[in-house]
Amino acid sequence: MKFRTPLARARGLGSAKSGTHHWWMQRLTAVALVPLSLWFVASLIVLATADHTTVIAWLRSPLVAILCCALIVAIFYHGQLGLQVVVEDYVHTEWLKLASIVVAKFVSLLMAGACLFAVLSIAFGS
């Protein structure tokens, strides 16, 4: 270890030319979520009392299905990045920090997958 320079130890661990990627993706998804979430909430207010047939018809329109998919991707991408930052800030036990981040990413991916599956099965359903 003694013969390794500080640079050699830092390589691949720090901001190896991807330092701003996490930060940038968080902002990018945040900007996307401003109109997407407002649109979705407005739609839900209108659909609050709608029956199943109406909701299915709504989700089956191509524009709605595409926007829903974009919303789902943005929500879980953004959510998982944000949770990672919180975990990194407050969890100081190395293994627990790593495990929490891995679990957060896997669970977010599963939830995103479930939402996309639901929207697409409605959109492509008979």
Next chain:
Amino acid sequence: MPMEKSQRPLSPHLQIYRPQLTSVLSITHRVAGIALLVGTLVLVYWLLAAASGAEAYAAAQQLLASWFGRIVLLGFSFALFFHLCNGIRHLFWDVGLGFELKTVYITGTAVVIVSIAMTVLAWSLAYALRGGA
């Protein structure tokens, strides 16, 4: 990678300081964000119920319309509007705007007022469209 524990004195911890609008909004932003991520389980449930058929969807609607469901949705909507408004405040900071202490307090107060107003507006609209039910 073992970190060498520094023996230097630490600055006072967070609980020493008197809570201020700025610090309270900052931590609330994180709490709201985590609540929203947990709350998206409702979105997963609602979408899967819609995909499963009319019966599952009716059950989901009934659950969400119950007093418990409404409290969860009320909390979720406020967390969403707050995180949205304060998130926009953060985006302005990211491009270097609004850092003056006075501005920070003005925008902070605005975030609280606007997010409460948006929650009230959203629920008033929802109730008006259902005819008060």
